Amino acid sequence: MDISYRLARLIDAEELTIMSMDLYNEVINRKDFTENRIVATIRFYEENTNMGEVLMIECNGLLAGYSIVFRFWSNEYGGLLIGIDELYVKKQFRNYGVAKSFTNILINEEKRNPLFVGIELESHPDNEAANKLYASLGFPVNENAAYIKLFKKHNP
Numbered sequence: 268m269d270i271s272y273r274l275a276r277l278i279d280a281e282e283l284t285i286m287s288m289d290l291y292n293e294v295i296n297r298k299d300f301t302e303n304r305i306v307a308t309i310r311f312y313e314e315n316t317n318m319g320e321v322l323m324i325e326c327n328g329l330l331a332g333y334s335i336v337f338r339f340w341s342n343e344y345g346g347l348l349i350g351i352d353e354l355y356v357k358k359q360f361r362n363y364g365v366a367k368s369f370t371n372i373l374i375n376e377e378k379r380n381p382l383f384v385g386i387e388l389e390s391h392p393d394n395e396a397a398n399k400l401y402a403s404l405g406f407p408v409n410e411n412a413a414y415i416k417l418f419k420k421h422n423p
Contacts, residue, residue, distance in 0.1 A: 270368035275321035346384030
């Protein structure tokens, strides 16, 4: 299988909306997430390219999924980290190594920049397939808890 990715564009918004809502509906703790912000996300990263991007994942030239990645400096690790905010593979492309290949491609490309020291991602504890994938890629389980407190409801 030939796995590649490209930057998402506004023309991809409809397909991204469908995939992101599928992702949110599959993840137990996000069932109440009904407002899709993918257009605002694409626009933000188009204007702030150093902070991350929305990526369309392709398998043999067909749209197989998407990922939203971000970059930040970590004092703790002494360099830049890339984070995977969302990673979704369409059902018909699952169990073919698409997510694993994409993650490895992303890691190998970021490793070329000496300022990048690692990759961060999160997964819902009940997402067995994702947790198994990340373990197979050598990600140790992080004992830190993640907390998010929203300042206000944001409507871009």
